[in-house]
Amino acid sequence: xxxxxxxxxxxxxxxxxxxxxxxxxxxxxxxxxxxxxxxxxxxxxxxxxxxxxxxxxxxxxxxxxxxxxxxxxxxxxxxxxxxxxxxxxxxxxxxxxxxxxxxxxxxxxxxxxxxxxxxxxxxxxxxxxxxxxxxxxxxxxxxxxxxxxxxxxxxxxxxxxxxxxxxxxxxxxxxxxxxxxxxxxxxxxxxxxxxxxxxxxxxxxxxxxxxxxxxxxxxxxxxxxxxxxxxxxxxxxxxxxxxxxxxxxxxxxxxxxxxxxxxxxxxxxxxxxxxxxxxxxxxxxxxxxxxxxxxxxxxxxxxxxxxxxxxxxxxxxxxxxxxxxxxxxxxxxxxxxxxxxxxxxxxxxxxxxxxxxxxxxxxxxxxxxxxxxxxxxxxxxxxxxxxxxxxxxxxxxxxxxxxxxxxxxxxxxxxxxxxxxxxxxxxxxxxxxxxxxxxxxxxxxxxxxxxxxxxxxxxxxxxxxxxxxxxxxxxxxxxxxxxxxxxxxxxxxxxxxxxxxxxxxxxxxxxxxxxxxxxxxxxxxxxxxxxxxxxxxxxxxxxxxxxxxxxxxxxxxxxxxxxxxxxxxxxxxxxxxxxxxxxxxxxxxxxxxxxxxxxxxxxxxxxxxxxxxxxxxxxxxxxxxxxxxxxxxxxxxxxxxxxxxxxxxxxxxxxxxxxxxxxxxxxxxxxxxxxxxxxxxxxxxxxxxxxxxxxxxxxxxxxxxxxxxxxxxxxxxxxxxxxxxxxxxxxxxxxxxxxxxxxxxxxxxxxxxxxxxxxxxxxxxxxxxxxxxxxxxxxxxxxxxxxxxxxxxxxxxxxxxxxxxxxxxxxxxxxxxxxxxxxxxxxxxxxxxxxxxxxxxxxxxxxxxxxxxxxxxxxxxxxxxxxxxxxxxxxxxxxxxxxxxxxxxxxxxxxxxxxxx
Ligand SMILES: *[C@@H]1O[C@H](CO)[C@@H](O)[C@H](O)[C@H]1NC(C)=O
Ligand SMILES: *[C@@H]1O[C@H](CO)[C@@H](O)[C@H](O)[C@H]1NC(C)=O
Ligand SMILES: *[C@@H]1O[C@H](CO)[C@@H](O)[C@H](O)[C@H]1NC(C)=O
Numbered sequence: 001x002x003x004x005x006x007x008x009x010x011x012x013x014x015x016x017x018x019x020x021x022x023x024x025x026x027x028x029x030x031x032x033x034x035x036x037x038x039x040x041x042x043x044x045x046x047x048x049x050x051x052x053x054x055x056x057x058x059x060x061x062x063x064x065x066x067x068x069x070x071x072x073x074x075x076x077x078x079x080x081x082x083x084x085x086x087x088x089x090x091x092x093x094x095x096x097x098x099x100x101x102x103x104x105x106x107x108x109x110x111x112x113x114x115x116x117x118x119x120x121x122x123x124x125x126x127x128x129x130x131x132x133x134x135x136x137x138x139x140x141x142x143x144x145x146x147x148x149x150x151x152x153x154x155x156x157x158x159x160x161x162x163x164x165x166x167x168x169x170x171x172x173x174x175x176x177x178x179x180x181x182x183x184x185x186x187x188x189x190x191x192x193x194x195x196x197x198x199x200x201x202x203x204x205x206x207x208x209x210x211x212x213x214x215x216x217x218x219x220x221x222x223x224x225x226x227x228x229x230x231x232x233x234x235x236x237x238x239x240x241x242x243x244x245x246x247x248x249x250x251x252x253x254x255x256x257x258x259x260x261x262x263x264x265x266x267x268x269x270x271x272x273x274x275x276x277x278x279x280x281x282x283x284x285x286x287x288x289x290x291x292x293x294x295x296x297x298x299x300x301x302x303x304x305x306x307x308x309x310x311x312x313x314x315x316x317x318x319x320x321x322x323x324x325x326x327x328x329x330x331x332x333x334x335x336x337x338x339x340x341x342x343x344x345x346x347x348x349x350x351x352x353x354x355x356x357x358x359x360x361x362x363x364x365x366x367x368x369x370x371x372x373x374x375x376x377x378x379x380x381x382x383x384x385x386x387x388x389x390x391x392x393x394x395x396x397x398x399x400x401x402x403x404x405x406x407x408x409x410x411x412x413x414x415x416x417x418x419x420x421x422x423x424x425x426x427x428x429x430x431x432x433x434x435x436x437x438x439x440x441x442x443x444x445x446x447x448x449x450x451x452x453x454x455x456x457x458x459x460x461x462x463x464x465x466x467x468x469x470x471x472x473x474x475x476x477x478x479x480x481x482x483x484x485x486x487x488x489x490x491x492x493x494x495x496x497x498x499x500x501x502x503x504x505x506x507x508x509x510x511x512x513x514x515x516x517x518x519x520x521x522x523x524x525x526x527x528x529x530x531x532x533x534x535x536x537x538x539x540x541x542x543x544x545x546x547x548x549x550x551x552x553x554x555x556x557x558x559x560x561x562x563x564x565x566x567x568x569x570x571x572x573x574x575x576x577x578x579x580x581x582x583x584x585x586x587x588x589x590x591x592x593x594x595x596x597x598x599x600x601x602x603x604x605x606x607x608x609x610x611x612x613x614x615x616x617x618x619x620x621x622x623x624x625x626x627x628x629x630x631x632x633x634x635x636x637x638x639x640x641x642x643x644x645x646x647x648x649x650x651x652x653x654x655x656x657x658x659x660x661x662x663x664x665x666x667x668x669x670x671x672x673x674x675x676x677x678x679x680x681x682x683x684x685x686x687x688x689x690x691x692x693x694x695x696x697x698x699x700x701x702x703x704x705x706x707x708x709x710x711x712x713x714x715x716x717x718x719x720x721x722x723x724x725x726x727x728x729x730x731x732x733x734x735x736x737x738x739x740x741x742x743x744x745x746x747x748x749x750x751x752x753x754x755x756x757x758x759x760x761x762x763x764x765x766x767x768x769x770x771x772x773x774x775x776x777x778x779x780x781x782x783x784x785x786x787x788x789x790x791x792x793x794x795x796x797x798x799x800x801x802x803x804x805x806x807x808x809x810x811x812x813x814x815x816x817x818x819x820x821x822x823x824x825x826x827x828x829x830x831x832x833x834x835x836x837x838x839x840x841x842x843x844x845x846x847x848x849x850x851x852x853x854x855x856x857x858x859x860x861x862x863x864x865x866x867x868x869x870x871x872x873x874x875x876x877x878x879x880x881x882x883x884x885x886x887x888x889x890x891x892x893x894x895x896x897x898x899x900x901x
Contacts, residue, residue: 036362036363036364036365036375038362039360039361039362039363039400040359040400041359041360041403041404042401042402055267055287056261056263056267056287056288056289056290057287058269058286058287058288059285059288059716059717060271060285060791062786062793062797183449183450184448184449184454185448185449185744185745185747185748186447186745187446187447187453187687187745187748187749188444188445188446188687188745189687189745189746190682190686190688190691191678191681191682191687191746192678192682193688193691193692193693195693196619196626196675196679196682197609197675197679199609199610199611199676200616200617200618200679201618201619202618203618203619203621203632204620204622205622205632206620206627207631207636207643208230208622208623208636208644208712209622210229210622210623212229212233212306212307213229213311214308214319215308215309215310217311217624217695218623218625218691218693218694218695219311219623219624219695220311220312220313220696221645221695221698221711221712222645222707222708222709222711222719223314223701223708223719224237224238224239224336224701224703224718224719224789225308225315225316225334226712226714226715226719227715227718228246228306228311228316228318230712230713230714231714232714233246233248233306234246234247234250235288235714235715235716236261236288236718236790237718238718238789238790239336239337239338239341240336240337240474240476240498240499240501241262241420241474241496241504242260242261242262242338242341242420243261243262243790244259244261244318244332244334244341245258245259245289246306246320247259247296248304248306251289251355253291253294255291255294255296255300255355256296256300256301256302257294257295257296257297257300257320257330257351257353258294258295258296258320258330258332258341258343259291259292259293259355260294260341260418261288261291261292262292262382262420262496262497263286263287263290263497263499264382264497265497265775267286267290268285268286269284269285269287270284270285270775271284271285271793275839276780276782276832276833277780277838278777278779279780280777280778280779280781281775281777281778282793283778283791283792283793283794284777284778284791285791285793286499286500286790288717288790290355290356291353291354291355291356292355292378292380292382292384292420293353293354293376293384293386293418294352294353294354294355295330295332295341295343295352295418296350296351296352296353297322297328297330297345297348297349297350298348298349298351298407299322299349300320300322300348303322304320304321304322304323305320305321305323305324306318306319306320307319307321309331312442312696313442313444313689313696313697313701314335314336314442314443314444314457314703315333315335315336315439315441316334317331317332317333318331318332318334319332320332322348327346327347328347328348329345329346329348330343330344330346330348331343331344331346332344333439333441333462335438335439335459337439337474337475337476337504337703338473339419339431339473339506340387340417340418340435340438342415342416342417342438342463343415343416343417344414344415344462345412345413345416346413347411347412347413348411348412348413349408349409349410349411350398350407350408350409351406351407351408352376352386352398352418353404353405353406354376354378354404356378356379356382357378357379357403358376358377358378358400358406359377360376360377361375361386361398361400361406362374362375362376362377363398364385367432367435368433368464369465370389370390370436370464371387371389371436371464372387372389372390372396372398373385373386373388373435374398374406375428376406382420383421383422384418384419384420384421385419385420385428385435386398386406386416386418387416387418387419387431387435387436388408388414388415388417389414389416389417389435389436389463390412390414391413391414392414396408396409396412396414397409415436415438415463417436417438419431420496421494422494422495422496423493423495430472430492430494430506430508431472433469433470433472433508435469436463436464436465436469437463437464437465437466437471438461438462438463439459439460439461439473440460441460442457442458442459442703443457444456444697444702445458446749446752447748448519448521448748448751450521451517451518451519451521452515452516452517452519453516453517453748453751453752453755453756454484454513454514454515454516455514455516455756456512456513456514457479457511457512457514457702458511459471459473459510459511461510470508471508471510472492472506472507472508473506473507473509474496474505474506475491475504475505475507475512476498476502476504476704476705477501477502477503477772477773478760479512479514480505481759481763482514482516482756482759483512483513483514483515484513484514487507487511487512487513487514490508491506491507492505492507492508499789499790499791500764500774500787500788500789500790500791501704501763502763502764502772502773502774503773514756516752516755516756516758517755518530519751519752519754519755520735520754520755520815520816520819522534523732523735523815523816523819524736524739525579525586525660525661525664525736525815526586526587526815527815527818527890527891528818528819529818530818536586536587538588539893542866542890542893543588545889546583546588546886546889546890546893547584547588547590549869549884549885549889550580550584550588550590550593550886552885553580553884554580554581554584554597556577558577558600558601558604559603559604559607561573562577562604562607563604563607563613563614564613565614565630565638565639566639566640567615567617567639567642567651567652568639568640568642568647568651568654569881570608571650571651571653571654572654572812572881572882573604573882574604574605574654575657575658575812575882576881576883576884576887577597577601577884578601578657578658578661579661579814579886579887580597580884580886580887581594581598581601581665582661582664582665583886583890584597585665594665598662598665598666601658601662602666602669605655605658605659605673608676609673609676615628615629615630615638616628617629618632620643623712624693624694625645625648625683625694625695625698626680626683627642627643627644627645628642628643629643630642630643631643631644641711641713644711644713645698645711646709646711647709648683648684648698648699648711649684649698649699649707649709649726649727649730650730652680652681652683652684652730653684653726653730653733654729654882655677656677656730656734656737657729657733657736657737659673659677659737660733660736660740661736663737663740663741664736664740670740670742674741677737677741681734681737681746682694683698684698684699684730685697685698685700685730685749686698687745687746687749699727699730700727700730700753704760705756705759705760705764706721706727706757706760706761706764706765708720709721709722709723709727716790717788717789717790718789719788719789720786720787720788721786722785722786722787722796723808723809723811724757724761724765724766724787724820725808725809725810725811725812725817725820725821726808727757728754728757728761728814728816728817728820729812729814731750731754731757731816732750732754732814732816733750734746734749734750734753735747735750735751735753735754736750737750754816754819754820757820758819758820762822762825764784764787765784765809766782766783766821766829767783767784767825768822768824768825768828769828774792778792780832781794781805782806782825782828782829782832782833783805783806785805801840801849802833802839802840803840803842803845803850803852803853804849806829806833806834806853807852807853810852810855810856811852811880811882811883812882813852813855813858813883813887817856817859818859821859823859826856826857826860830856834853834857842854847877848877848878848879848880849880850878851869851878851879851880851883851888852880852883854868854869854878854888855888855892858888858891858892862892863892865891865892866893869885869889869892870889
């Protein structure tokens, strides 16, 4: 009331007209029967004004999170053995972590686990206090997916005809178009959900307290929604294309609601240019803190709490309450790809705010029965649609009480959805059509049939008229590329830019099906090429050279090189020796030399299965996972932050890879070690959505199509990853451990992940000259460097040498490297950076990175790579701690016999 009294009479009149119009409208139907009323803010009357709040802030610091400065490399001593100890002494020293600020800028320049073809009875949306109907029940969401049902809804419809309701027309028709392969391997059969090995003790004092999360289930630590529950709880959650952040009293409005942002390209800030062809910028970054729309309530203030509930792989509910324990709340289901940001209000007075300021708000009718639409134009010219679904069905009469506040009735319950519409009235019609419903959570399912992988993302819906209202979601470029024809048919003409993944496209429907052809099914441990498959045939001359290198490298102390205070470097060492031993045994056929080395490798590995390494593993009962004890002493950066769930797929991937080779060379080793290795798989690549001990797929994000390395570290710019190639190693390790241990589903999952990463890396990490997903002035860097959710920084956490930045996306060179790193890409990168006439010629690079570069060269010029590794007076200092001359020679030699590769 107070607000209305402040209005000028003219505005008051508009208000009354607006109210009358809505109230006098017949039963809400279509906007055509409804004359639109424009509200102007009381003070400005539509005057153009671009407030500073439209600009945001940029954070270019690389946050400290436990990446040490130096990648240790073995250095050669006189007799060909390696001294590592001194290099590792620095590992846990705080000074060794990088703390460097880039030249900065303060201000600018399992739901439908059932696809809805097989709908289930409505149920209550359990995460909200409102009785909004949902198409999925909790039990189905939690249960492991049966891929036969998921990937082939048509089959499901046939086998369960009773479950089809008349309202499932959309999805049922869609499902009928799906081609059903004949023989499928489900890619998501769990390795088990039983107890972890007795050697791993539980521990309940994790360094990061679990505040802000209301759940006793295993928590996803490396997913997009950590900002909801870490630290200040005010950093952004990137759902793409939107980002959300709890305002918590910040900004000009000092709001305590949830702010929503979407960044247009002109707001990007760029780093200084690099001395590379085309002078690409060293980074680009999106501003944060632009509060375009805030979903708030007049009751929210300093005592407001934010709790994350139902923290799941693709979703979490952000619940704002005026005070802890209050029954009044706004619940926002935060789901990757959501097309509207939805707030489910319970007994509050809504206020929709904009720190960018409202220029005008149009009361735009009722697109669907019981839904009231407003069209807001902000001072940055963006148009946001606001859909209000009152629980009582009554016109909410939102009032524009100032340039920043659009206020609703007191004691109100219902949902408010906001969406940015870049696509005019055709776009608005599409948004209208899907208004009132929203995704609650998602599941992934998938299968492999011969060389073809199929996976599906499916959403459970909440809201009003869920059965008859199709869901709208935004897909990333790598989804759209891989859509099957049925899903492609549901993509529509609304695109919104994402912060670092190119353009997102709206798609109508409850699930998407993606197909990945040409999976590397035949790839084994031997060098492999897409054209020729695996090859174990080495020429006699090659064998002679490799034998000499192997004899030298097998003299190294396997035990000492893997007995370190770091799971990362220990795993790399075990994986390296496994690869050497495989080469000797299977590619050279020298069983006699391989066997004693294999025994030494097994005994080095046993230190870890017995949990007797320097920092043993524990089962963390707080977040639920297996972590190193390195950081329980206080240094959260120790061992790259393993204790805080950084990099588990890298660390454990190397162990899994080593185990796969050991088990192949000695099948009797698999049985006694299976549970321990599978424990690592459960920790970082779990296929079970209902494992009481571990979250589903901690590392690999099945929406983004790659893993995130960052764990429980609060971050301005979201999750990140700096080594796409070690992510590939992890998928390859799963594939090979699945094959070795007789787990066909894990093998299929590894193959599917490799297929997805081949596509996602080409789109997002390894930039060929025709890349369209990053700004044109960034492509010349060839690799992203560290890809964050909100910025892309051509650097590493351990230094900015070009061989580090490019090389950390190369190593380890494995058969899977051939599959993921296209020849076009490798050629462009080499010519731009490492060729003799380029800025950082490989021949002048020093240390272990030199070997990494020349092993990578085998992908395009195996003869040159061979010449490098076979040269007389080879310096073993050119070999990285996770690589070997033996394997590098085999890798190059094989390819030289397969010129088409
Ligand atoms: C898609 O929408 C844009 C504007 O948002 C328009 O320029 C373009 O013509 C549309 N394309 C199609 C195929 O309708
Ligand atoms: C809205 O939905 C109706 C019914 O599903 C459909 O016929 C119509 O084409 C849709 N409109 C748009 C713009 O997609
Ligand atoms: C975001 O995270 C950083 C830590 O990286 C922290 O310093 C900051 O306070 C957090 N919140 C905001 C709003 O920046």
